[in-house]
Structure formats: structure tokens, C-alpha cells
Amino acid sequence: MNIAIAADHGGYDLKEALKQHFADLDLLDLGTFNAESVDYPDIAQKMVNALKAKMVDLGILICGTGVGISIAANRIKGIRAALIYNNEVARLAKEHNNANILVFGGRTMAVDDVAKYIETFLHSSYEGGRHQRRLDKLDAME
Numbered sequence: 001m002n003i004a005i006a007a008d009h010g011g012y013d014l015k016e017a018l019k020q021h022f023a024d025l026d027l028l029d030l031g032t033f034n035a036e037s038v039d040y041p042d043i044a045q046k047m048v049n050a051l052k053a054k055m056v057d058l059g060i061l062i063c064g065t066g067v068g069i070s071i072a073a074n075r076i077k078g079i080r081a082a083l084i085y086n087n088e089v090a091r092l093a094k095e096h097n098n099a100n101i102l103v104f105g106g107r108t109m110a111v112d113d114v115a116k117y118i119e120t121f122l123h124s125s126y127e128g129g130r131h132q133r134r135l136d137k138l139d140a141m142e
């Protein structure tokens with residue numbers, strides 16, 4: 001599985017820490033590449049472009065709280081960006097929502113917790129069935 005990671009300045013430190021923690025996954029870094037202020041919609045757009053072009057199978061997005069960048073990514077049809085805040089949510093974001101972007105808050109979450117949530121998501125499986133009907137309805141929404 002190819003995974004990309006991207007953050008605004010509020011998520012830059014967490015992005016760098018996660019790249020080190022998951023060095024074996026060889027995360028594709030889509031920026032930002034320093035702590036200078038940038039706009040989270042631009043970062044979300046880069047990630048969405050990579051997913052839509054099938055360059056990657058999964059994205060990790062980070063801003064200060066995870067809220068702004070979630071809102072931005074979820075404006076795009078086919079994107080299911082899940083703001084993950086505990087281990088159960090990490091599991092259900094895969095089993096029920098088949099999330100294609102995991103979102104975290106660089107100013108609100110600890111690196112070790114976020115790493116655990118990512119591990120949990122990666123070791124979970126999408127259940128399909130009734131959940132697919134709901135995902136199909138998401139894609140049909142205007």
C-alpha cells in the first residue's frame with residue numbers, strides 16, 4: 001500500500017515525527033516542508049490530487065486541530081477523510097467508513113497516540129455490506 005502524508009504548519013512537527021516512526025512505510029511527503037505558515041486547503045488539495053490520480057492508496061493529513069483540513073478534503077467527491085481521536089475510531093474508520101484519508105491534530109494529539117491509531121487502522125479491514133450502501137450514498141450526494 002502506498003501512503004502519502006501532508007500537513008500545514010500546525011501539523012508540520014507531527015508529520016516529521018510520523019515519517020520517522022513509520023520509516024519502513026516510506027511515506028510520500030507532499031509538504032509542507034518547513035514551519036512557515038501555509039493554508040490548509042492548499043495542502044488538502046495536494047493530497048486529494050494524489051489520491052484521485054491513484055499515486056497513493058491512503059493519505060494522512062494534519063493541521064493544528066485536524067478540523068480545517070478535514071473540512072477541506074471532504075468537499076471532494078470520493079474523499080472520506082476521518083478525524084481519528086482514539087483507537088476504536090481508528091478501527092471503525094476502516095471497518096465501517098473505509099476512510100481514504102486519516103486526519104490528526106498536530107497541536108492536540110501526541111505522536112505515540114497517533115502512531116497507535118495508524119497501526120490500528122492499517123490492521124483493520126473494511127466490512128462492506130450495509131456500509132457499502134452508505135458509501136455509495138455519500139458519492140451520490142450533491
Ligand code: RB5
Pocket residue numbers: 008009010011040063064065066067068069
Ligand atoms: C492554523 O493556524 C490552524 O488554523 C490550522 O492548522 C487548523 O488547526 C485549522 O483547522
